Amino acid sequence: MSTEGELTGRLALVTGAGRGIGEAVVRALVERGACVLATDLMPQGAERLAERYADHVTARPLDVTDATAVEALVAEAEDTLGPLDIAVNVAGILRSSPAVDLADEDWAATFAVNTDGVFHVSRAAARRMAERGSGSIVTVASNAAGIPRAGMSAYAASKAAAVMFTKCLGLEVAARGVRCNTVSPGSTRTEMQRAMWAASGEDDEAAAVRRVVEGDPAAYRTGIPLGRIAEPADIAEAVAFLVSDRARHITLHDLYVDGGATLRA
């Protein structure tokens, strides 16, 4: 497959690339001409993308909680594929529980992936980008980082930490030509969302989407003013914009892609 576009000649690292939003990000970057190192804890999905986009996608297993593995993979990628221009943190997990019942293991696992993972990957990428004087990093966080949500305390706190880390990093490397932004999705149709629906006993997807769109005053959930949940491609579009030169004057920004769900209050 040959693609020419605004990202032609760029190399991107994407974590959590095997399915859902990460997979959509890989597709969006490749469609714009980028070459992508698609990584995931479970590599099958990334390997399927590498088969589909043979000239543009390289798949590698990567656990973002493992700082040594992250550093080794970024070093290997720069040796074999070239300098990294773009890094997109998409890997994430959700463990729902009332805060007072939250297990230590769930809290630690959530922060290990959603916060430590963002730190490991962004640090390895930003150091090299800053030395070269250019690069762009996007962290996919969540609108739950900006508004309290019942049953999601660990997840929301881990995402808020990832957002602020990405902004502080962006401040430090701005003068060296590296932009750091976050994209904060609302409810998006992926396996993570389906697992939440299943856990609440909802097996009819259309009914579950309706409930999300309508909101739930008893749980202080506003619903979605635009009247739909996001598809993974909606989030990928925002990421693709932020890593492109069209966003060359945008850094430290947190772009909500949630159909208005948080009212940006």
Ligand SMILES: NC(=O)c1ccc[n+]([C@@H]2O[C@H](COP(=O)([O-])OP(=O)(O)OC[C@H]3O[C@@H](n4cnc5c(N)ncnc54)[C@H](O)[C@@H]3O)[C@@H](O)[C@H]2O)c1
């Ligand atoms: N789906 C939503 O409604 C929604 C809303 C807001 C934010 N997000 C965020 O968007 C991102 C993608 O979510 P999704 O819905 O596509 O989820 P998903 O569960 O469908 O996909 C997440 C991917 O991350 C990978 N992953 C998990 N742990 C990892 C680790 N330690 N190292 C590397 N990869 C790992 C998984 O294997 C999986 O392929 C996540 O950070 C999530 O928190 C999702």
